[in-house]
């Protein structure tokens with residue numbers, strides 16, 4: 001589902017963020033990407049979305065070879081990736097329903113399909129009764145669940161989450177992780193970039209650890225490696 005072959009990324013100016021990274025993530029896996037600040041996690045995330053191109057190596061996501069992909073196919077591959085961010089990134093002036101529906105409207109999904117799909121996603125994340133609320137009326141944990149519903153609404157193959165529990169307390173963090181685990185059990189590949197040591201240790205999933213742009217460990221049922 002996701003393959004990086006000898007991927008290196010050097011930013012203009014000379015910062016080498018990733019060095020010869022090899023990762024293979026199969027369909028249906030749940031993977032944590034961890035590492036201290038500056039280790040290259042965000043760079044990896046942006047490469048997977050094709051927001052950046054590597055300076056060396058090959059990336060394949062959902063069957064698309066990023067080195068050969070046609071420009072018109074980039075939105076197609078992005079549609080197969082649901083993205084969740086630390087700061088939720090909801091539209092403040094839209095209701096919860098509209099926030100989730102918006103992701104479908106932009107890809108011109110038929111209205112009758114949206115009317116079925118949005119409530120189903122809000123039910124999945126436990127927020128069916130909040131559909132008329134605005135983001136500021138919800139707790140941080142609830143807002144992140146809306147962001148998850150939005151990420152899932154187009155039925156992606158992959159969920160990419162960048163520090164999804166970064167703004168949440170331990171209870172809400174665990175709820176979000178349990179939701180990601182449920183989604184994973186339904187067949188979606190889940191990749192979570194995080195600093196959250198407790199969560200990583202609790203979940204016992206595959207853990208890939210980056211340090212200064214190099215993979216220093218890739219463990220099947222791993223834990224958080226303290227570097228200091």
Ligand SMILES: Nc1ncnc2c1ncn2[C@@H]1O[C@H](COP(=O)(O)OP(=O)(O)OP(=O)(O)O)[C@@H](O)[C@H]1O
Nearest residue numbers: 011015016017035036037038039040041042043044
């Ligand atoms: N746009 C950029 N231009 C130049 N250098 C960059 C750029 N973005 C990141 N870097 C450098 O690349 C390296 C990796 O950064 P990256 O943001 O990928 O790390 P990170 O693991 O996500 O860190 P954090 O946990 O603090 O978000 C760092 O040395 C950083 O300074």
